[in-house]
Amino acid sequence: MFGCLVAGRPLQTNLQQVDETHALFELPMASAINHICVFLLGTVPFPDGYGATVHFYWPGKGFQLLGMLSNEKPSAIFRLRGTFSAVSSNDTLFAGSPASGGGPALTALLGLSIEPLPEILNEMTTLPSAISRAAPVASDATLMAERVVKHLFNYVSSFVSGGQTLTPDTQVPMALIAKWYETFMSKVQNTGLGFLENRE
Incomplete structure (x- = not known):
């Protein structure tokens, strides 16, 4: 359903299902990532009234809300370098996700949470760009x-x-x-x- 493209790397479709409404992409060598594009593959749309929030997990700092996807907004590009704040989103959203190691080959995670659109739009108002x-x-x-x-x-x-x-x-x-x-x-x-x- 989702694809992930890190600038300068091959397309990722190796989504790991956490549960019915949560999934993850592993992002190896995360310290070298500047921008990331997340999108719907076009094969399966969201159910009516639903979309997905997009979260970035940096080991030791928790998940941070980046933005959203919906049938009306099927793709988004996010700048990761220099934008991670100390405030994390709900770390329990992706409970059971694989641990990520540190060091130069650090692996970060990109989380997707399928939620009702009204809840997503409410969450979007907390982003600094929305403010x-x-x-x-x-x-x-x-x-x-x-x-x-x-x-x-x-x-x-x-x-x-x-x-x-x-x-x-x-x-x-x-x-x-x-x-x-x-x-x-x-x-x-x-x-x-x-x-x-x-x-x-």
Whole structure:
């Protein structure tokens, strides 16, 4: 029913069933994972009124809610690096899941929990990106503008090569700024403004 794709790795369909409503993907060498895509394979839809919450388990830190899937939203991409918070979701959801070892070859878990959509939508309101979407941007326009400019500056700086630094005299091609704008707007539409709070 589900597929999992870690950027730069083969597609995973080796889902491990925990019980009737819970399943897991094992993610070996988890410390090297930046982004992950989870999706419905298209073979079996959710029953009417149901969807799945997606959780990430980092050994020693518990499960953290990442987002959701439904028949209307059959896929999602999540950024894992630098986004794990100290607050975990319900660790008892996936009771009986295999233990994950530590070290460089650390294995993390991606958990899927099939639940009624009203419960899922209620859980989604607790995500930082949902809180950011709900908060009026105008409440602190200066802080928001600073975060947007910092995001642009960091993006442009990543293209400066060698030992050079970005100075007021550095010329930046308009195509680079246009690419940043497209990427930025796509992130805002897909995840809200929560990503601006990440310290990179």
